[in-house]
Amino acid sequence: MDLTLKIWRQANQRAKGKMVEYKVKGVSPDSSFFEMLDVLNQSIIEKGEDPVAFDHDCREGICGTCSLYINGRPHGPDSGITTCQLHMRKFSDGDTIYVEPFRAKAFPIIKDLIVNRGAFDEIIQAGGYVSVNTGGIPDANAIPIAKVDSDLSMDAASCIGCGACVATCKNASAMLFVAAKVSQFGHLPQGKVEAARRVQNMVATMDALGFGNCSNTYACEQECPKEISVSNIAFMNREFLSAKLCADPKNI
Numbered sequence: 671m672d673l674t675l676k677i678w679r680q681a682n683q684r685a686k687g688k689m690v691e692y693k694v695k696g697v698s699p700d701s702s703f704f705e706m707l708d709v710l711n712q713s714i715i716e717k718g719e720d721p722v723a724f725d726h727d728c729r730e731g732i733c734g735t736c737s738l739y740i741n742g743r744p745h746g747p748d749s750g751i752t753t754c755q756l757h758m759r760k761f762s763d764g765d766t767i768y769v770e771p772f773r774a775k776a777f778p779i780i781k782d783l784i785v786n787r788g789a790f791d792e793i794i795q796a797g798g799y800v801s802v803n804t805g806g807i808p809d810a811n812a813i814p815i816a817k818v819d820s821d822l823s824m825d826a827a828s829c830i831g832c833g834a835c836v837a838t839c840k841n842a843s844a845m846l847f848v849a850a851k852v853s854q855f856g857h858l859p860q861g862k863v864e865a866a867r868r869v870q871n872m873v874a875t876m877d878a879l880g881f882g883n884c885s886n887t888y889a890c891e892q893e894c895p896k897e898i899s900v901s902n903i904a905f906m907n908r909e910f911l912s913a914k915l916c917a918d919p920k921n922i
Contacts (some may be wrong), residue, residue: 671697671758674766675710677722683778689768699759702734703746704729706758723782729754730894734799734832738783739770744834752832752895772837775880776844790831790847790878796875798851799866800860819857826853828896835898837889841882846890848876849906850898856909866913873910 672695680687694710701709704726711721726736736753740746746756761767801903817826829850836842852869857862861868884903891900 671699671761671763671765673697673761673764675765675901676768676771677783678819679722681778682781685751687779693905697758697766699757701754701758702754702770702812703730703738703740703758704754722834723784724752725781725784726754728745731755732830734895735828737772737832737837738835739772739837743770744772744837745832745851747894750895750897752830754894757882768880772832772833772841774833774836776842777833777836785833787831787833792879793844793848793872793875794851796863797871800855801811801864802860813859815858823857824897826850826857826898826902829854829898831895832895832896836891837919838889839882839885840887841885841888842880843884843890844876844879844905845906846885846894846898846900848872849900849902853902856905865909866916869909870913873906 671695675692675694677685677692679690691712692714692849694706694713697706697709703840704724707722711857714721718796724738727733729736731752731754734752737744740754740756741755745751745753747760748756769783771777771783771785772787774785777785777787780786822826829847831847833847835846837843852872855868856865888900891898
């Protein structure tokens with residue numbers, strides 16, 4: 671496959687960026703998108719130029735760091751995958767491929783295709799945890815949990831925090847990410863003790879960091895590599911409203 675790549679290049683957060691065109695030839699349809707970028711970077715390095723900076727770690731669809739905006743879609747033209755799981759057979763010989771970083775006010779560009787998603791860490795620090803002394807290792811059946819609740823919690827916990835929901839939302843909303851973390855704990859008895867404080871602190875931090883409100887277009891669910899359901903947003907909204915109506919000032 672011979673391809674034309676138009677890639678966003680930006681030296682740092684303060685520099686002015688632009689799309690730069692590159693040509694790659696002889697790409698195997700069975701190679702991954704990152705393997706193709708590795709080939710491109712090797713050719714760039716051999717010319718004595720600065721290679722394209724992009725983020726990755728596990729290359730197994732687990733960590734979520736490999737977030738790229740490809741041809742107008744987070745993680746590219748496939749569903750239920752991260753960028754590292756995208757293969758070149760999803761493209762055709764002679765295609766022009768546009769590659770950009772995830773764009774959001776709360777995700778400032780570090781360099782080229784790498785953005786700082788530390789805003790997600792701040793949201794987690796605001797309440798995405800359970801403060802409990804677990805003591806020794808309890809028996810698995812020590813705290814009976816209904817299967818429907820455990821399933822909902824585990825489904826929400828599959829969120830890897832890649833930011834695709836933010837990148838695809840026209841308001842750059844982090845509602846699906848926050849809702850997944852609220853649901854992860856809110857469906858379990860261990861998480862109910864801090865539920866009111868958790869949802870209020872996480873939502874307040876999300877707003878303070880510059881994320882927009884939910885656009886109600888369900889684009890986040892469509893582009894989420896782990897297919898997190900927007901029903902989690904409804905759960906979070908109920909938790910938030912309940913916390914506000916029943917708020918005890920000492921717990922906020």
